[in-house]
Amino acid sequence: MIEGILIGLTTALTLQNILMVMVGCFFGTIIGMLPGLGPMTAIALMIPITYGFDPATGLILMAGVYYGAVFGGSTSSILLNAPGVPGTVATSFDGYPMAQQGKAGKALAIAAWSSFAGGTLSAIYLLFMAPSLSKVSLSFRSPDYFALMILGLTAIAAFSSKGQFLKAMMMVILGLMLASVGQDSLSDITRFTFDNMNLTDGISFVLVVMATFAMSEALTIILKRNDPTSAAKQVSLTELGSIKINKEERSKMYKTIPRSSIIGFLIGVLPGAGATIASFLAYGMERNVVNDEEKEKFGKGSVNGLSAPETANNAACSGSFVPMLTLGIPGSGTTAVMLGALLGFGVQPGPRLYMTNPEIFWSIIMSMYIGMVILLILNLPLIPYIARILAVPKNYLIPLILFFSVTGIYVMSFNNFDIYLMIGIAVVATFLRLYDFPMPPLILAFVLGGLMEENLRRSLLLSNGSWEFLWDRTLTLCILLTTILIVVWHFYKSIIRK
């Protein structure tokens, strides 16, 4: 193994490859910041270019683009409340409020360091556990995945403080309902389309997230412009761009990062679970383990609340390479695109890759890791400048947010209907937000809706319509018991608080 790692390092650390990763990080960050263009699109755009290089260099360029795009996605989440990809939605819960308090640079720095630490720790887990974890990931069956989705949705407990549980549950159901629009994945029967062809493929994630986060945020800012309670705090550019993390904040991060990285990595290993569930679960768990004083800060700019999803998100990205490299099963859309690129290079991922060609296996892992290091070195000095986006006057910033939202949808679908639908959802979301209906549960449910139905379908069909699958397998039962425990604990804590 050591020999493989050293070969991987030697390959990744040549001058040409370091230059490639720098170029990749730069372009990845720019592409990732644009709504609708996440890591998957960024890598897909790079594939034709990488075929001009040898496999190692091509993969290194993709690694840079990948991590750059992930960081770019976090940047738009934190600064504009416009998460372009599901994995960075949870980042906006505390990142955006922190940026609104004039600490945009700090929020970006916390995100950058947490991502880096999450990636580093998961690389270590990968070193020691990749072969054995591939077996664990294969042992997950449909009932376990269904239970995991339920567990993911109980993360809503984290957003339902002070008697808002029912509102959060209503948003979960609304998210699942929106996800059910379009063709049924197995039978191709159309549902809730009302004979409108534009709805046949369902509603896109980018549309829902742009409408409920970016667009409704922009509309809320205009709506509350004269509200004395929401008057914008005047902050200096120096404060806005400051990336200094003080001792207290660092000590919070030291505690959050290890536990979130474990959750992120383990969830990332499961095919199909990915960074979104990982970041939501890490956020929910973090809220449950911190003290009451810190818990109150969640959703209002908590350091733990920002660090946890960012760490888990990146750890899950590394974790998703376990099934891809050891089994040849892509765990996410991004790894599916990377798998395609690997096959294009003539590299066949699977159990034999780790056994017979460890140098290729480790070259990929090392190049991914070096991509992360270079990203940190490149982007930390740029943060003060990136953060100044928030210093743009609201009269300009709001139309620009609306412009980016509409463009994100337009480049994806090229039809007017999606734009109208986005505006409609944004108006409803703005109204709901006025009355404190939380949007994160809606997004989480929307993301998980399809997967949840798919796994419930398989489980029920295999058990011939019986719900016994919920307690037939020990793993399913354990996950469900954890879910019940979280809900009971949440209610117990709210009763104690009263």
Added chain:
Amino acid sequence: MNINTTKIISLLFFIFSAFYLYTAYQIQVFAFDENAPFNARTFPIYLGYAGLFFSGLKLILPEPNTIKVDHKNLEYKKTGILIVIAIIYGATILKVGYFLTTSLFLFSSYYFLGERRWVLMFLLSFPFVAAFMYLLHGILDIYLRDPFLQSIGVMG
């Protein structure tokens, strides 16, 4: 009044869930799938009932936290204008083209939000959109339909 608004939203959600449930029952499934343990309408039916359950609970149970929204301080007019501009933008983007509609959308939005620095407004609309379009279309090779630019021969 504010308590009522939350209750009204819950009532609307209850009605919406009932409609969703009704529509779920109307989903046509294949004859051989009709009595299957799971078909295309199973999950939506569960969702419909869950929606009725949670919104029903919200309607019945007392409101623990009253949300106070002072409508007098809310800028409904400007928000409404911005929404109308966005709808017009959405309606014209395909027929007129990305460049002109986006530039006009940005320019008019700045204007209606109270901005009067004309040079800056221009720079942050027409040249800005042109640069952004070059990034997407020219560098990243993402197709952007633009009949207007095609008609004047700028775009192929």
